[in-house]
Amino acid sequence: MRNLKLTIQYDGTEYAGWQSQRNARAIQDVIEDALKAILGEKVRLVGAGRTDAGVHAAGQVANFKTTSPLDAQSIKNALNSTLPDDIRVSRIKDVPRGFNAMLDARSKVYRYTIVTDDILDPLIRNYALRATHDLDLALMRRAARHLIGRHDFTSFQTKGDGKADVVKRVKRIGVKNRGKTIYIEVEADAFLRNMVRNIVGTLMEAGRGKFKPADVRSALLARDRKVAGPTAPAKGLCLVAVNY
């Protein structure tokens, strides 16, 4: 039995998210269907991050077990010939049998893109959010600093199922800009549901002066979703890398 690790890019606009679900087209299903056609056997993908509907990936990672004798490069080529052009496999390689893309991830990096202009370029309309207010990057960075480290992120979790471990370690939040485009990069050991989008929504409130940086600390301590800022839309979010 071989274990293969895939690195995957996708435009999430047309999908119900990464994870298989009833009555909706998920990215996982599309890749599993393509692998079944190529390998002649049903395989099960284990994905590192369960991206939501409309969220994109530049570096999603997944693994699957197979008995196929096909070399990795041939499987990659066959996948990219079979998959729709909004999903691409950028790398594929044999890994030790014990490797699990979800359980072995040390950290994941998400990037959120915001444009502070009066219009949003049509070519990036599905990949960025247009901010309707000016945003002060210094205020956003000061607010972000309160979130770094090991914390209970209950206030930044949407509809928790009550089972998740709400303590996560945020390693880094970068707030950068290039012209009128702002990038917020968040790296953590793991994420709760909608955690990045809730952090981004809160930092945007900080950037327009509605939240003081210290309010972000209070929101964190309150362990109450209603106290933190709104959930930023899915389309601006991209899973850029998974580190092992």
Added chain:
Amino acid sequence: MRNLKLTIQYDGTEYAGWQSQRNARAIQDVIEDALKAILGEKVRLVGAGRTDAGVHAAGQVANFKTTSPLDAQSIKNALNSTLPDDIRVSRIKDVPRGFNAMLDARSKVYRYTIVTDDILDPLIRNYALRATHDLDLALMRRAARHLIGRHDFTSFQTKGDGKADVVKRVKRIGVKNRGKTIYIEVEADAFLRNMVRNIVGTLMEAGRGKFKPADVRSALLARDRKVAGPTAPAKGLCLVAVNY
């Protein structure tokens, strides 16, 4: 009677091109319909460049006459609220009554984007062509040099209607790269049908060694479409600017 000049960005993927035509959705029609709803009168847009189906714009220019008393900024805001998100108006201003976006254009600049990688990033799949061969930029630049200046571009015209003036002046062809992405920028006083796409197809043949740079000069002199290279696909092309 006022004359208003618009600068327009669009994703051409879902459209039959700029120009109005029967039984197909053109960008011109969509903007004219939005203007009719806003101004309460039917107006006629004059566009600088008739981009084909699937071709994009970062700086298309058009003008229209109206009796509306609405200020330009209000018309811009109303347009961007009314138009679908794959069309955006970046600027609008009152211009002298005699201004004609098509006839007064001194030059237009088109950019073509090519990716020389084994996969095409899903987020730019509609905005770039993936080259299936390596391309030598030095060869492409040497080939391009033969096209600069005033020439009969019959060999680079698709399905000429026999009426167009086939002599055009190409002011500049830039071939640049950033990593594995190649940008070909062509500026000319005017363009024949598919002229940029035929130039790009020919330069790509030069870049992979199938055309010698001198063959490009022969192709030009032959005044025969069959002698030049193939037509590059629409999706990689973008009208970036119109100069007056």
